[in-house]
Amino acid sequence: MSSTASARPTLLQRIGNLGAARVSRWVRKRQGQETLPVTLRAKRLYILPTLTGITYGIVVVAMLLGSMNYNNSMGFALTFLLAATGLVAMHRCHQNLSGVNVEQASAGHAFAGDPMTFTVVLSETGQRTKYDIRASLDGSVSHAHDIEPGLATSLSVAIPTIKRGILSLPRIGLSTRFPLSLLRCWVWIYADQKALVWPRPASDAPVRPKTHTDQSGADKGRGEEDFAGLRDYQRGDSSRRVAWKAFARTGDMKTRMFDGGSLSTTWIDLAATSAADIETRLEVLCRWIIDAHDAGERYGLRLGDTIVEPAEGLAHRNACLDALAVFGESSA
Amino acid sequence: MNSERLRHSLPYTISALLICFAPHITSKPLWITMLLLASAATRYLTMLRNLNLPPLWVRTPLGVFCFLAVLYAYGGVNGVQPGSALLAVMAAMKILETKNDRDQIVLCFICLFLILSTFLLEQTIWSIVYLIMAFFMTMTAWSAVTRESAPRGSRWYTKESISMLVMAAPLLAVMWIVFPRVPGPFWAIPTQKGNTTGLSSTLSPGDISNLSESDEVAFRVRFLDTPPSQSQLYWRAIVMQRFDGRSWRAEEPTLVSRVSAEINLQRTISRYTITAEPTQQRWLYALDLPTEWQGEFIYMSRFLTLERSRPINARFSYQVQSHLGANASKNMPKRAQDWYLNLPSEGNARAREFATSLRAASTSDQAFVRSVLQHFREQPFYYTLSPPGLGRDSVDEFLFSTRRGFCEHYASSFAFLMRAAGIPARIVAGYQGGERNPLSDYWIVRQSDAHAWTEVWLEGVGWQRVDPTAAVAPERIEQNLESALLESGEFTRGAFDLPMLERLQLLWDMANAKWNDWVLGFGPETQKRFFEWLGLDDPDWRDLVIILSILLVFLMSAITLWLTWIHRPTPPDSEMKQFIRLQKKLGLPAEPNETPSDYAKRAIAANPALQTKIETAIWHYLRARYAEDQTAAERLPSLVNGIRKAA
Numbered sequence: 009m010s011s012t013a014s015a016r017p018t019l020l021q022r023i024g025n026l027g028a029a030r031v032s033r034w035v036r037k038r039q040g041q042e043t044l045p046v047t048l049r050a051k052r053l054y055i056l057p058t059l060t061g062i063t064y065g066i067v068v069v070a071m072l073l074g075s076m077n078y079n080n081s082m083g084f085a086l087t088f089l090l091a092a093t094g095l096v097a098m099h100r101c102h103q104n105l106s107g108v109n110v111e112q113a114s115a116g117h118a119f120a121g122d123p124m125t126f127t128v129v130l131s132e133t134g135q136r137t138k139y140d141i142r143a144s145l146d147g148s149v150s151h152a153h154d155i156e157p158g159l160a161t162s163l164s165v166a167i168p169t170i171k172r173g174i175l176s177l178p179r180i181g182l183s184t185r186f187p188l189s190l191l192r193c194w195v196w197i198y199a200d201q202k203a204l205v206w207p208r209p210a211s212d213a214p215v216r217p218k219t220h221t222d223q224s225g226a227d228k229g230r231g232e233e234d235f236a237g238l239r240d241y242q243r244g245d246s247s248r249r250v251a252w253k254a255f256a257r258t259g260d261m262k263t264r265m266f267d268g269g270s271l272s273t274t275w276i277d278l279a280a281t282s283a284a285d286i287e288t289r290l291e292v293l294c295r296w297i298i299d300a301h302d303a304g305e306r307y308g309l310r311l312g313d314t315i316v317e318p319a320e321g322l323a324h325r326n327a328c329l330d331a332l333a334v335f336g337e338s339s340a
Numbered sequence: 341m342n343s344e345r346l347r348h349s350l351p352y353t354i355s356a357l358l359i360c361f362a363p364h365i366t367s368k369p370l371w372i373t374m375l376l377l378a379s380a381a382t383r384y385l386t387m388l389r390n391l392n393l394p395p396l397w398v399r400t401p402l403g404v405f406c407f408l409a410v411l412y413a414y415g416g417v418n419g420v421q422p423g424s425a426l427l428a429v430m431a432a433m434k435i436l437e438t439k440n441d442r443d444q445i446v447l448c449f450i451c452l453f454l455i456l457s458t459f460l461l462e463q464t465i466w467s468i469v470y471l472i473m474a475f476f477m478t479m480t481a482w483s484a485v486t487r488e489s490a491p492r493g494s495r496w497y498t499k500e501s502i503s504m505l506v507m508a509a510p511l512l513a514v515m516w517i518v519f520p521r522v523p524g525p526f527w528a529i530p531t532q533k534g535n536t537t538g539l540s541s542t543l544s545p546g547d548i549s550n551l552s553e554s555d556e557v558a559f560r561v562r563f564l565d566t567p568p569s570q571s572q573l574y575w576r577a578i579v580m581q582r583f584d585g586r587s588w589r590a591e592e593p594t595l596v597s598r599v600s601a602e603i604n605l606q607r608t609i610s611r612y613t614i615t616a617e618p619t620q621q622r623w624l625y626a627l628d629l630p631t632e633w634q635g636e637f638i639y640m641s642r643f644l645t646l647e648r649s650r651p652i653n654a655r656f657s658y659q660v661q662s663h664l665g666a667n668a669s670k671n672m673p674k675r676a677q678d679w680y681l682n683l684p685s686e687g688n689a690r691a692r693e694f695a696t697s698l699r700a701a702s703t704s705d706q707a708f709v710r711s712v713l714q715h716f717r718e719q720p721f722y723y724t725l726s727p728p729g730l731g732r733d734s735v736d737e738f739l740f741s742t743r744r745g746f747c748e749h750y751a752s753s754f755a756f757l758m759r760a761a762g763i764p765a766r767i768v769a770g771y772q773g774g775e776r777n778p779l780s781d782y783w784i785v786r787q788s789d790a791h792a793w794t795e796v797w798l799e800g801v802g803w804q805r806v807d808p809t810a811a812v813a814p815e816r817i818e819q820n821l822e823s824a825l826l827e828s829g830e831f832t833r834g835a836f837d838l839p840m841l842e843r844l845q846l847l848w849d850m851a852n853a854k855w856n857d858w859v860l861g862f863g864p865e866t867q868k869r870f871f872e873w874l875g876l877d878d879p880d881w882r883d884l885v886i887i888l889s890i891l892l893v894f895l896m897s898a899i900t901l902w903l904t905w906i907h908r909p910t911p912p913d914s915e916m917k918q919f920i921r922l923q924k925k926l927g928l929p930a931e932p933n934e935t936p937s938d939y940a941k942r943a944i945a946a947n948p949a950l951q952t953k954i955e956t957a958i959w960h961y962l963r964a965r966y967a968e969d970q971t972a973a974e975r976l977p978s979l980v981n982g983i984r985k986a987a
Contacts, residue, residue: 060445060486067449071456076522079654081860082459082467084516089475090452092511093504095896100504103903134907140488152488187500188479189445189486 032179041198044113047133048182050106053195055098061190064094094190101193104184107134108141111160113180115203117326119294123166124203128180132157144181152184172207172290174337176200204333209298210291216299217280238262245321246304273318274300274307276328290332297332301325311335345441347387348491352481353444354380357431360454360474364424367461369413372428375406379432394436403433424457444485451478465855476501510895518888520881521864538619538787539769543580544587545730545738548769549746552725554787557617558771559625560853562782564611568627570773572664574793574805575625575785577770579643583759585684586734588752588767608664615657615856622648624658625770625785628805629666634659635865643766644668655860667802672764680764680797688735688756695760705763705798712757713811716750719743723813747816750808751792764797768805772816779843780850915965918976922957925983926950936962953983 039052057065068090075083111129118124128143128150138155143163150163169175180201183194238251241261251262276296281289293309300307301322308318309328314335316328358380365373386393394402406429414422431450438444455474459467479501480494487497538551538558559575580588610627624638624646633640635658637649646660669676683692698715702708722744730737735753738745745753751767758765772791774783793807809816857866871879879887919936923929928946930939940958944951957979963972 063449067452071452074456074460078460079863080459080463081654081862082463082471083456084519084521085468085471085512085859086452086455086459086475088512088515088519089471089508091515092508093479095511095892096504096507096899099896099900099903100507103900103907107907136907142488154489185486185488187486187504188482 035196036179036198039196039198041200044110044197044199046110046197046199048105048108048110048195050102053102053105053193055102055191055193058185058189058192060188061094064090064190068094093188097188097190100187101184101191104138104186105141105182105193105195107132108138108155108182109133110180110182110197113199113201115175115177115201117204117206117329118169119206120169120172120208122169124169124175124205126165126167126177126201126203127162128165128182129160129162130155130182131160139184139186141182141184144183145177145179167203169205172205172287172333174334175203175205177203204330206329206333207287207290207294209295210288211295213292213295214282216274216276216296238264243322246301248304274305275310275318276300276307277310278312279310286336290335294329294332297325297328343387343390345491346439346444349441349444349481349484349487350383350387350438352477352484352494352497353438353447354384354435356451356474356477356481357435357447357454359477360451360458361428361431363458363461363470364428364454367421368425368428371409372425372432376428376432376435379435383435383438393439399433399436402436403429406433420457420460424454424461427453427457441485444481448478448482448485451481463860465852468859472505476505479504507899511892514891514895515888516862517867517870518884518891520884520888521862521867522881538617538621539577539623539790540621541578541580541590542587543589543748543752543767543769543792545727545734545745545749545752548748548790548792549725549727551790552746552788556787557849557852558785558787558789559614559616560782560784560856561615561774562613564613567612567776567783568608568610568664571810573627573773573783574768574791574807575627575771575774576645576768577623577625578768579641579645579795580767580769581643581680581682583683583752583756585687585732586730588755609661610664611659611661613657613659615655615853616652618652618654618656620651620653622651624648624652624656626660627662627664629663629668630660631663632661636863655856657857657863657865667804669797670800670802672797672802677764677797680766681759681762683756683759688733690733691735691739691753691756692760694739695757698757699761705796708761708763709758709796709798709806712754713806713808716754716808716811721745721750721812723809723816747809748792750812751794754806754808755794755796758794758796766795768793768795772807777846777850777853779846780853782850782853784849784853913965915961915973915976918980919961922954922961922980922983925980926954950983953979957983 068087071083071087071090074080075087109131111131113126113128116125116127126145128145130141130143132138132155135157137157140152141155141161141163142152143150143165145165146167148165148167150165153161153163155161167175167177178198178200180197180199181194182197183192185192238254239262241250241263245263249264251264254260254262276293278289278293281292283289283292293311297307297309301320301324304320306318306320307328309316309331311331314331316324316331358376361373361376382394385391407426410422410425410429411417414425416422417426427450431447431454434443434447434450438447451474455471455478458470458474480497483497483500484491540547578590580590582589582591612627614625616624626633626646629644630640630646633646635648635656638658639647639649641647646658648656698711699708702711720743723746724744725746727745727749728742730742730749735756738749738753739757755765755767769790769792771785771789772793773789774785776783791809793805793809795803795805797803867884868878871877876883919930923939926943926947928943930936934942936958940954943954947954957976960969960972960976960979963969964976
């Protein structure tokens with residue numbers, strides 16, 4: 009990815025990019041901002057022949073000339089059949105995207121450098137299946153899927169991420185080349201999706217300072233686990249705290265609860281890191297958060313003014329990582 | 341991933357290719373078929389077993405070798421036959437290196453060109469069946485190759501390509517009729533060697549008897565008014581004037597576009613449409629004296645036959661009006677008369693002597709003609725398909741020793757005798773008679789109806805047709821060849837001539853005739869006539885383009901409407917409608933993500949007084965919709981009616 013990004017574009021590519029940018033601006037102005045869900049109406053669809061379609065057209069013209077020259081009736085029949093098929097394909101291609109419902113679009117989670125999965129949920133308002141629909145986002149394209157009527161279908165696009173921060177995804181594309189791949193019909197939706205890219209966890213982070221600074225913890229002073237009962241398992245609870253014995257006995261997943269004060273509470277603090285570069289420091293924090301989560305600890309996050317109160321579980325971990333992602337971003 | 345997709349679509353592509361190639365099997369050297377089958381089998385097996393493709397150092401020499409083999413077999417690459425052979429070889433080579441979708445699309449394009457080349461070679465009534473089959477297979481393969489989501493079964497692809505064909509059919513019909521047909525050719529068509537059929541421009545003893553064994557159709561005729569009698573159907577094609585002692589030869593004719601004024605026109609006029617089979621020759625067929633004609637590039641030669649300035653390389657249809665029994669060139673200059681008296685300076689001495697003595701004994705030219713015919717009739721002359729071979733003095737041998745011959749023998753010796761006696765004479769080669777198809781009103785003229793007769797020029801009369809064969813075998817002229825030969829015991833009726841089969845044959849020929857008229861013969865002329873029939877006089881190509889565009893736009897809109905209709909949003913079912921009514925009555929729309937039960941809770945919270953009614957209605961709605969409870973469905977509307985929001 010980085011190698012292609014660093015390669016200098018050729019003149020032709022630059023002209024192409026310039027043209028694409030102009031078209032993009034025009035379309036943006038024409039369509040305006042919108043919020044999902046959106047039903048794709050015929051008016052907003054674009055359609056152009058593919059390379060195969062252009063070749064097909066040239067073949068039809070060549071066959072027409074041949075049939076005229078040889079005054080060959082069946083040659084005319086074949087030529088006209090091909091031309092008619094091309095016209096029908098054009099209409100079917102257009103119809104194949106029209107009426108599709110874009111229910112929602114959501115970004116997944118990703119550490120910088122990892123691909124982020126972006127999911128677009130589509131459904132069909134009509135009674136016919138829509139074939140071979142692809143979603144595209146920022147140059148990445150999903151696999152093709154059929155959309156059966158009455159069934160929501162999600163298309164996943166993996167977008168490469170490079171750096172931490174807020175990834176703005178202004179434009180969702182949906183396209184189809186059904187039938188025969190002679191034409192490509194597509195639509196652009198300006199829903200201005202945002203995705204948070206977490207910092208890459210530092211590979212060689214310094215040892216996490218154990219700062220048990222919680223006041224209530226100091227009050228009780230006992231420090232170690234003080235069992236306070238069981239509650240239903242929730243996604244994100246650390247596997248270390250699942251009551252496995254009880255699970256073996258009853259088949260129900262329970263999480264062991266501890267007396268709030270007795271649990272060691274760790275503060276992960278930006279001030280505790282020492283690197284000069286803020287990104288590096290965030291990477292270290294990222295590593296610490298992941299470690300603390302994996303260790304099943306209860307931890308909080310201090311990022312200068314931003315404070316995430318101590319908690320535990322996957323949702324908390326993600327909230328902390330999100331805080332890292334938006335740190336210092338003006339639009340946050 | 342890629343190999344999985346290939347495994348799924350390659351069988352479709354290979355079968356499409358084989359189907360498209362099928363009609364070429366008989367016209368191509370066997371090795372091409374074998375090569376195609378072998379490479380298809382190889383590719384299929386390597387795919388099944390996950391083996392590697394043959395490496396480049398095998399494929400390249402093989403490709404070059406096959407190309408050279410085609411060059412060797414055809415002596416070049418120009419022409420339809422070598423061209424399609426080359427296509428097949430290309431397809432075979434391409435199969436061996438097919439790795440991805442793009443390769444398969446190339447194979448599909450080769451399929452299309454194979455179909456086209458089949459039509460360039462022949463266009464029978466079966467062509468339409470072949471077109472549909474081959475096109476359907478190609479499109480099925482195309483659908484399978486371009487399928488992007490998870491593969492579907494063969495039934496789906498079949499259904500897809502059939503629906504494409506069905507939607508394309510009306511567009512095809514419109515384009516067929518309206519697309520402006522421009523008479524070609526734009527570039528030289530390579531002539532197909534050894535492919536000329538029918539008459540030729542020379543006539544030697546035995547030529548026509550060879551032709552008469554062929555059942556091939558030469559042309560079909562539809563008379564616009566009462567057809568003339570069988571014995572009047574002398575279809576003139578070629579006039580031969582030059583005699584070398586054995587063969588007659590046609591001059592390269594000078595084309596005239598108008599009939600000269602000194603023609604003595606008789607009353608009987610016959611108008612007819614002829615659909616000629618391709619001959620790769622330029623002459624056309626017409627009854628005695630054509631005076632008016634319609635058709636592309638038709639001219640009249642100075643022998644008053646119709647010719648075309650371009651060879652007939654496809655079925656060709658034209659209309660003619662003829663004057664039957666007309667005598668042309670009443671006054672012929674002496675120089676022209678001499679031209680028709682030319683004989684080789686020596687040879688056939690007995691015949692010359694016989695002619696001069698008989699002429700001396702006759703009072704006039706007419707009387708002389710009659711006595712020669714009488715001679716043929718009274719002496720033991722036989723009409724036979726297998727006459728004995730003739731030597732150098734062919735006329736002498738025929739007249740005085742063998743006396744067994746076919747029409748060309750009689751015509752040739754008769755013309756010789758005429759010229760020897762000083763009467764201008766020439767040979768006309770053409771067709772005589774024809775078979776009427778009782779199922780539809782037209783006549784079939786076959787190669788077996790080929791005939792040769794003579795025309796003599798008589799002072800004060802002009803050119804006069806004399807058919808010496810009629811003197812020997814009048815049945816030949818009044819009925820047809822078959823009955824003439826039946827009489828001589830030469831022609832035995834085959835098992836296939838049973839009445840039922842005969843009927844079927846005639847039915848088949850009628851289908852062929854319609855096919856010729858409406859499909860193969862559909863050209864600028866037919867198009868013009870069709871639009872004239874519609875009341876549009878002589879539309880030029882611009883008008884046609886406008887008409888075509890209007891019709892296409894109209895049809896495409898119809899297709900779009902239909903597609904929109906089948907893709908229309910699902911209408912809410914009756915239960916859903918009741919639920920929507922309920923929401924309207926309460927003035928409380930349901931959220932998109934709300935279940936009916938959740939909605940009920942919210943609705944009750946907003947209207948506590950209606951609790952029971954809302955609960956009952958929602959319960960019935962759920963029963964009706966999800967348990968398909970019929971009674972609940974029936975009660976639902978009244979329950980919804982019963983809900984009245986307190987004012």
